[in-house]
Amino acid sequence: MSIPVVTFGPDQQFVVGGLERLHGPVTVVRRCTELTELLAACESGLAMAAVISADTSDLSSSLVERLDAVGVSVVVLTDDAEEMLRLEAIGVLPERADIAAADLADRISRAVDRQRESPRAAAGTAFAGLFPDAEVQLPAAEVVREGAGRVIAVWGPVGAPGRTTVAVNVAAELAARGSSVILADADSYGASASAMLGLLDESAGLAQACRLADQGVLDVAGLTRIAEEVHVRGNSFRLLGGVTRADRWTELRPSALSAVVERAKQLADVVVVDVGFCLEADEELSFDSMTPRRNGAALKIMELADEVIAVGAADAVGIPRLVRGLGELKDTAEQANIRVVLNKVRQSSVGRGPRQQLLQAWERFGPGMAISAYLPSDPAACDAALLSGTVLLESAPDSALRKAIAELSCADIQQNRESAGRNTRALGFLKR
Ligand SMILES: Nc1ncnc2c1ncn2[C@@H]1O[C@H](COP(=O)(O)OP(=O)(O)O)[C@@H](O)[C@H]1O
Ligand SMILES: [Mg+2]
Structure with a gap:
């Protein structure tokens, strides 16, 4: 079965085009113009994964949590190093914006598999972070020591x-x-x-x-x-x-x-x-x-x-x-x-x-x-x-x-x- 995916971001043309040319395991079912539209689409059961590119500043852990709760895996494409750290901190492992379509499709499939096997626990291991549990992570920039209090x-x-x-x-x-x-x-x-x-x-x-x-x-x-x-x-x-x-x-x-x-x-x-x-x-x-x-x-x-x-x-x-x-x-x-x-x-x-x-x-x-x-x-x-x-x-x-x-x-x-x-x-x- 082809995995239904929704996309958001100015780069979606590139993403969608690349994924469609694969005629493979991923089908883009909607291109969204706003994050709220993407969320609504996911919550209505339309998609199993979301690919978000470019401006991700509105992507908060609450949003990630809500997407996770409806079983949607999130892949974020960005080249901004600071934003990458922030995304990791809220539990999303970002991918480079120029990732090859075949690699992206592969990432999506694996994330969806993990999500299916272990909903809400798909994070934290290997590439896995791709889509993580609902917990807010602490800023990745620091070595987080377990608090002693x-x-x-x-x-x-x-x-x-x-x-x-x-x-x-x-x-x-x-x-x-x-x-x-x-x-x-x-x-x-x-x-x-x-x-x-x-x-x-x-x-x-x-x-x-x-x-x-x-x-x-x-x-x-x-x-x-x-x-x-x-x-x-x-x-x-x-x-x-x-x-x-x-x-x-x-x-x-x-x-x-x-x-x-x-x-x-x-x-x-x-x-x-x-x-x-x-x-x-x-x-x-x-x-x-x-x-x-x-x-x-x-x-x-x-x-x-x-x-x-x-x-x-x-x-x-x-x-x-x-x-x-x-x-x-x-x-x-x-x-x-x-x-x-x-x-x-x-x-x-x-x-x-x-x-x-x-x-x-x-x-x-x-x-x-x-x-x-x-x-x-x-x-x-x-x-x-x-x-x-x-x-x-x-x-x-x-x-x-x-x-x-x-x-x-x-x-x-x-x-x-x-x-x-x-x-x-x-x-x-x-x-x-
Ligand atoms: N040991 C106590 N003796 C007399 N009044 C108390 C005592 N403990 C609490 N109170 C009073 O009871 C009221 C409710 O206390 P509060 O600590 O706000 O309760 P809660 O947080 O459980 O709602 C407050 O007016 C407080 O001053
Ligand atoms: Mg009280």
Whole structure:
């Protein structure tokens, strides 16, 4: 069967002519005048490969991802060395513009074969890069070393159990102890880390970083520039603010986010990520696999996390929600060490001896996991922090809540030093 191909670019005359003269395995079914037309043609199932020549500056990793998702292999023809690097960085291996038609046809056939055999994984080996998986690659110009930083995701079920409070204050405590820390707000439903830190941040640093990653040009220097510095008692951490307008969640594309996290791991010892509550796979909510996925950001972070702090409100509504959510969490963050934290612990909601009561309830209903920390309810400390736009370490350093979060962060450092993956120190908290 001849492979149906669509083309775009001023050089298509040359490309099409050459391919047609072969009378071979490739048939050009449409010459497009715009990239959007090419995308529409591919999404309607017209083609199995796309050949793009000349101006490829609008070819982003999102576009490549969308083409990949509909099983279309992309071949880009260019002689611009800088553009070649960028294309490689977004996962497309370019070919020289004067490639012989027979070679081009051969490349297309092999790319399509690979795509067929292993959709979304056609990249990364041999010529293969021709059409790669949907992940955003980091700029090829640099020797990319695997970032050494650890990723701590702070998750919690629906409601407002205190994810952001924990994320912001864990970041601050780690920074105060001398770790280099980046806090990223990836909550695609209600970003609030910037507001909690008193920053009127409409710039949404995380979205900016994702945009650069999407174009394949995010480097450590760029990330450092974008991430805002937040000072905490003589130390500081960096913040990548989230998207505060509800309609901007599409800017946190999973592939770009994953590249941002990889960069952040190169920049910092610890990357703390505040994620949204919802871990449901959006595909299951939609028939259209091409719709952007609002929960994609949280799901991607869960895949990347070394550790997840799961925060639940310690009351009759919060605990069942946490228990239900943990089931999903374990499936989405299989590799991560999960630590359960009960927040807003108070007598008025659970009765006398709240820890004991909570522990008993947890043992009865909880999903067989230890509770790592109990954070007391302290509206006065939280309000003071919110009012002054600072972290508890600054606004209420002696509060029991701050101390419990400091202990949680400290345990994190200790645990990491001792051994990754074991959850024993959790019991230490209970004995206290
Ligand atoms: N331990 C606590 N004691 C009292 N209030 C708290 C506590 N933790 C969080 N809060 C308050 O609860 C509200 C929601 O917290 P937030 O961290 O924004 O939740 P989430 O990120 O889960 O939506 C905020 O007003 C915050 O100050
Ligand atoms: Mg929040």
